[in-house]
Amino acid sequence: MEDLYFIEIMEASKIWELVKDQKWQTEENISDLVALAKNISDVNGIIVDIGIGGATSACALALASGCPVYSIGEQVAPIAVNTVIRLGLEGRVFFCAGESDNVWKNWDRLVNLVFIDGLHTYDAVTSDAEKWSDWIKLGGILAFHDYDLYRNTVGKAIDEFYEKHKEDYKPLKTGFNIKAFQKI
Numbered sequence: 433m434e435d436l437y438f439i440e441i442m443e444a445s446k447i448w449e450l451v452k453d454q455k456w457q458t459e460e461n462i463s464d465l466v467a468l469a470k471n472i473s474d475v476n477g478i479i480v481d482i483g484i485g486g487a488t489s490a491c492a493l494a495l496a497s498g499c500p501v502y503s504i505g506e507q508v509a510p511i512a513v514n515t516v517i518r519l520g521l522e523g524r525v526f527f528c529a530g531e532s533d534n535v536w537k538n539w540d541r542l543v544n545l546v547f548i549d550g551l552h553t554y555d556a557v558t559s560d561a562e563k564w565s566d567w568i569k570l571g572g573i574l575a576f577h578d579y580d581l582y583r584n585t586v587g588k589a590i591d592e593f594y595e596k597h598k599e600d601y602k603p604l605k606t607g608f609n610i611k612a613f614q615k616i
């Protein structure tokens with residue numbers, strides 16, 4: 433008989449305890465990410481996380497959803513690898529080394545949630561949003577980090593993206609610094 437194994441779907445408070453040593457994340461951000469990940473009911477759900485950093489967002493999304501997370505970034509820092517190993521997420525968080533544009537060119541599958549936290553310029557956020565939006569399933573989510581902290585660049589790009597695609601997305605309720613939209 434095949435061995436069965438179960439993936440624990442974790443609550444926000446437990447995930448926060450596991451990642452709070454990484455100082456650039458806040459409890460509110462983790463709680464928002466967890467709430468977004470919990471919208472995924474698809475058994476074949478897939479998440480894309482742009483901007484590996486310390487892999488905190490990628491790991492939080494994996495722990496909250498049970499879905500595989502593809503985390504994209506120019507560099508895979510040792511802290512990111514350590515976080516994935518420490519949390520036992522090898523085989524559930526996959527690093528795609530490269531700029532998001534280059535990974536996007538070779539991407540081939542629909543996605544339930546895209547979290548954009550890569551290069552924080554107006555042009556890069558606009559480009560990431562426009563490109564990755566095409567891969568989001570109906571009912572899927574496009575989310576952004578640093579909306580409030582970078583109002584004139586990241587925030588402006590997000591506002592303009594939503595204005596242009598209002599008929600395709602509805603805003604979701606989130607806390608400070610994360611903005612999210614659901615494809616309708």
Ligand SMILES: C[S@@+](CC[C@H](N)C(=O)[O-])C[C@H]1O[C@@H](n2cnc3c(N)ncnc32)[C@H](O)[C@@H]1O
Pocket residue numbers: 457482483484485486487488489490504505506507530531532533549550551556
């Ligand atoms: C704010 S950090 C991401 C933090 C990460 N979400 C976390 O929770 O640890 C932004 C990351 O984006 C990466 N980055 C910069 N330009 C990029 C690009 N064009 N494509 C993908 N990643 C990029 C940077 O190397 C950096 O690791």
